[in-house]
Amino acid sequence: MTRHQAGLGSAGSGPVRTPDAQQRDQRLLCRRVGQSDLGAVREVRHALRELLGASPQAEAADVAELLTSELVTNALVHTGHGAVVTVTVGEAGLRVEVRDFMPTLPTPYVPSSDDGTHGRGLLxxxxxxxxxGVHEHDRGKVVWFELGDGVARY
Structure with missing residues (x-):
């Protein structure tokens, strides 16, 4: 299993919590962004920063914002539909899921030098x-990422 397929909080990584205890320790952000509403990318970034709050782990928050922006932008630009962004922050770290409504699975694009900054989001x-990772959903797909160490202390 590669590090990209491995989930956070695997067996033996800490105390086992009941689902109720896990939910109490988590913070959640859920936003729906409309079709072609690229201004919503900035709004999601600001909401994420507010959810994370002030922290000495600013670098981890910057990475979370960058990756979230990339996934939301990809969903809006490449699907022609809106998306739903869900962010969960807990003891194990941060998980961002961006659900769109197109079944086509993304593949990392290998950009050429002529592409400028286009095509580097998934990279x-x-x-x-x-x-x-990416998993199919009944009406589309969810592209997600997790950050652990730096974000877990928010």
């Missing part, structure tokens, strides 16, 4: 996230 997620 950034792959490089900076502790884990990431």
């Amino acid at each position: 950034l997620v792959q490089a900076l996230a502790d884990a990431w």
